[in-house]
Amino acid sequence: MVLIWSGANLSGADLSGADLSGADLGGANLSGAYMQGAALCNTTMPDGSVIYSGC
Numbered sequence: 001m002v003l004i005w006s007g008a009n010l011s012g013a014d015l016s017g018a019d020l021s022g023a024d025l026g027g028a029n030l031s032g033a034y035m036q037g038a039a040l041c042n043t044t045m046p047d048g049s050v051i052y053s054g055c
Contacts, residue, residue: 005023005028006025009028010025010029010033011031012032013030013034015034015035015038016036016038017036017038019038019039020038021040021043021054023040023043023044025045026046027046028046039053040054041053041054
């Protein structure tokens with residue numbers, strides 16, 4: 001399953017431990033989001049870069 005959160009406002013969200021593998025976070029607002037321990041395997045970040053952490 002691919003999560004598409006493009007343009008979502010996730011500021012201040014607690015995403016700790018979340019499995020965001022394959023998610024498209026392009027353009028999302030992650031300011032102040034807590035993401036420690038989140039799996040970011042093949043995840044597109046707001047700036048368009050792709051992260052492979054947790055693969």
